[in-house]
Amino acid sequence: MEASTTGTNNSVVDPNDLLVIDDVKKHFPITRGIIFQKQIGSVKAVDGVSFSVKKGETLGIVGESGCGKSTLARCIIKLLETTGGQINFDGRDITKLSRSTMRPIRREMTMIFQDPYASLNPRKRVGAIVGEPLEVHNLGSASEIKTRVQELLEVVGLNPEHYNRFPHEFSGGQRQRIGVARALAVNPKLIVCDEPVSALDVSVQAQILNLLKDLQDDFGLTYIFIAHDLNVVRHISDRVLVMYLGKVVEIATRDVLYKEPKHPYTGALLSAVPIANPELGRKREPIVLEGDVPSPVNPPSACNFHPRCPRFVEGHCDVEEPPLYSFGNGHVAACHYALERWPMDASEIRRASASRAPEPEPEQPLPA
């Protein structure tokens, strides 16, 4: 693909980028047969995703379940081998590194998991859980590790005395704090947060979100924040990436994305979020998408959103795959018929696309 060559040059250029993802693909094979397994297809969980993350910023990734956001997170942190593409971390290509050469780099990128109940070993004490990354990387003697762990527990708002307790003695919010402490232990540069608050109650969710923001200010962390809740993503992110069926549909800074979305899918997502304001919420007409997210085994042709898109144009959207068109200031969207303004309701969107000429004036396609 031509994108991969241009992307590599690009990654060298900007020293502010901590992470550059270029045309990353992850296809899971589907096999048939027990002894002679032959591949009969593949699940294209992540299919050609490119983006970059600057030092100290928070990139939010949103999308419905099954759109590949968690797979992407696992590819970035190299818990999964990618099928194609390149991952550059801190100026270094880490795509093909072996386990042993990767190990020192793992100190710089850690992860916070979704489920605070399943991601802590129930048979280990909190001290051992938080201290394990330090042990693995040989960062100090036993007593140094203990001091460091107690310091970390304090940083995330837990009582350092609770060092010897087991995970089941903590509530969901406190467990998530333990998960945060573990991710912080090795002083990482990048933390990938995979739905860190979706299992928590609202009042506790606010505590964790505030904690993550404070830690970012204190330690200059860079976050990739994955969530399906658009409210939460908007609150924490500087830039937001919207995914649909393994592909990027739109990337923009937070304010631009929420005020002037260009892709109809982003628009539909935004209009579907319930607003906690009865007057405002009931006035608007949500864009209700028909049907479900299609299967990534057999994605629709060209623009894979076209079967559900309110402004689908036959003979164009299902034939020619839209590139990421640029709308200035790093705002890109993969749609031939981008939204002219926002808010719009479903009928306006349809009317607008019908009245439009079938050939769009292509705004310059994005170089990378």
Add this chain to the structure above:
Amino acid sequence: MALLEVKDLRTSFHTEDGIVGAVDGVSFSVEKGQTLGIVGESGSGKSVTCLTIMGLNAKRNTTSSGEAIWKGKNLLTTKPRELREIRGNDISMIFQDPMTSLNPVHTIGKQLIEAVQLHRDVSNRVARARSLELLKAVGIPYAERRIDDYPHQFSGGMRQRVMIAMALINDPDLLIADEPTTALDVTTQAQILTLMKRLQEEFGSAIIIITHDLGVVAETADDVLVMYGARVVEHASVEELFNRPQHPYTWGLIGSLPRLDIDVERLIQIPGQPPSLLRPPRGCRFHPRCSYVMEVCKTTVPELLPTQREPDHLQACHLDEETKDREAAKLLESMMAEAG
């Protein structure tokens, strides 16, 4: 007369560690065609309230008291056989998790037909036709073909539609929806909420919607009950609740929510954790987390009383009304200022 009137409902579970008072003196009523929202965090007793009304708690270790008057009959003292006639027929329920609430070894057609034939003496053919009609009403594409599919062949949103079809199949007067959209994506949630609204207009049934999402409540409910630690802390119409919230817990809920329409640098956080119902705090159950706590809050349980201005707005807090109005106005104003 109200369709369902619940008075001083109490439910407790006897566990190895002691007695858990899961619902503690809850009263409310639901009118025909109206939607009541019950909001609260997990463990606040919202689901147990509804399970008690439906008589679905395990008998072995549960005691309930109070009244749930349905058409002149107290559901809590009704015999199981009579209750079975009401359940699924007059009152039906949509459960939270569509993945586990359908029987995986029967086709959905069979499960829908069973729901009809339990309450009506009709032939298989009539029951099947009715099932098909409902599947179409809830928007299952190719319903004729899909009626003989098994639950695993449906996606989450589609399964939730099947659950709704099953709940509506006998034209219930009251539909209880326990977190009907929590397991779903936003776009699917929008589909399901729109569907419920449309069906309510069509069938005129009353709905109780249980949720932890204030956004869902704001968009669907007429009346809202806020629960905390097994008790009702505030009960008001949806406009009143969002424009003049009167309880510090409600302020916390509204302030802690990241929102699309408002920019805030820091969310208001409610410190601490929800209380354990095994050993609930004395006095007002919110007092250990409340930033307006006074001495009286630690000893005396505040009663659920109407505000002076609005007799239908009930709240349980010791603070004086003037302070509450001021604080509520301050909260809403600060959010508006950020939005502007």
